[in-house]
Amino acid sequence: xxxxxxxxxxxxKVKELKEAFKKAKIDVAIKTNKxxxxxxxxxxxxxxxxxxxxxxxxxxxxxSQMVTIADDSGLMVDALDGAPGVRSARxxxxxxxxxxxxxxxLVELGGVKxxxxxxxxxxxxxxxxxxxxxxxxxxxxxxxxxILAAPxxxxxxxYDPLFYVPxxxxxxxxxxxxxxxSLSHRGRAIQKLLAAFPAWLAQF
Numbered sequence: 001x002x003x004x005x006x007x008x009x010x011x012x013k014v015k016e017l018k019e020a021f022k023k024a025k026i027d028v029a030i031k032t033n034k035x036x037x038x039x040x041x042x043x044x045x046x047x048x049x050x051x052x053x054x055x056x057x058x059x060x061x062x063x064s065q066m067v068t069i070a071d072d073s074g075l076m077v078d079a080l081d082g083a084p085g086v087r088s089a090r091x092x093x094x095x096x097x098x099x100x101x102x103x104x105x106l107v108e109l110g111g112v113k114x115x116x117x118x119x120x121x122x123x124x125x126x127x128x129x130x131x132x133x134x135x136x137x138x139x140x141x142x143x144x145x146x147i148l149a150a151p152x153x154x155x156x157x158x159y160d161p162l163f164y165v166p167x168x169x170x171x172x173x174x175x176x177x178x179x180x181x182s183l184s185h186r187g188r189a190i191q192k193l194l195a196a197f198p199a200w201l202a203q204f
Contacts (some may be wrong), residue, residue, distance in 0.1 A: 002201075003029045005036075007060035007070040012157035016186060017069070019177055024194040036064055044086070049074060049124035050138060052086060057128040057136070065130050067201065069193070073123040073186060075159050077105070077147060079112045088159070098158055102151065105162065109147055117147040121163065121185035125193050129204050137200045141188025156180065 006017055009032070018030050033039040042059045046052040049072040056070035074088035084091040084105070092100035109117055120142050127137040143165065151161030153173025160172035165183065172180055181187035 001027050001029050003031055003066060005031050005033075005060055005064050005066040005068040007033060007042075007056045007068050009033050010157065013071065013186070016177060016181055017190060020181055020187075020190045020194060026194060026198060031064075031066070033060070036060075039063065044072070046072075047086065049086060049122055049140070050126065053124050053126040053138075054128070054133075054136065057126040058133055061128040061130045061133075067127065067129055069125060069127050071123055071125045071186070071189070073121065073158075075105075075119055075121055075163070077109070077117070077119040079116055079118075080108055083108075102159060102162055105147065105159065106149070109149075114146065114149070118144070119147050119163065120144050121159075123184075123186040123189040125189045127193065127197065127200060129201075132204060135200075135203070137193070137196055139189050139192035139196065141185045141190070141192060143183060143185040143188065 006014060008014060014032055021028055021030065040059050040063050042056045044052040044055060046055055052072035053070045057068050060070065061068035074085050076082045076085055089096045092104040122140060122142050124138065124140040129135065145163050145165045148162050148164050148171065152171045153161050156173035164171050172184060
């Protein structure tokens with residue numbers, strides 16, 4: 001069984017990825033930053049999701065010498081001209097506080113009519129092989145929805161309690177992991193990753 005590194009400290013994401021790899025019967029053991037001694041903290045100074053994902057994938061692949069997967073995700077709200085975008089995790093400050101980020105989003109959208117609260121989630125995933133960064137595997141997925149005026153649901157993380165998907169009649173936080181993986185931005189990106197990953201890995 002090959003060990004690969006998922007460069008993250010977000011264990012909601014880890015759970016989703018492990019479940020998806022298992023369902024696809026791709027035989028890998030997924031490690032995370034927690035399994036490394038003194039994993040580097042990567043400054044995400046990119047202006048695009050792909051740039052930030054590559055910063056994390058390259059730094060952690062160099063450090064661990066393992067095949068490394070990293071992602072960068074964000075919420076783009078039309079009424080806020082695409083904000084918070086690449087700063088989604090740090091919207092209300094550098095401490096990556098979900099509650100504060102959600103509270104700030106609701107304040108920023110105060111007075112905006114329900115039908116104007118359209119938004120898209122984007123996930124870009126990069127898989128990197130140490131020493132072969134020119135051959136990175138890059139995939140992206142998106143999901144459209146609406147930002148509610150109050151949170152709904154107990155599961156998920158980040159903006160999930162506010163992100164309502166009309167076709168399901170639920171927020172991400174009201175869905176099971178399987179439901180969310182089937183249609184979410186990250187789920188769609190992961191499906192593209194799973195489809196391409198075995199062949200990509202076999203070339204090295």
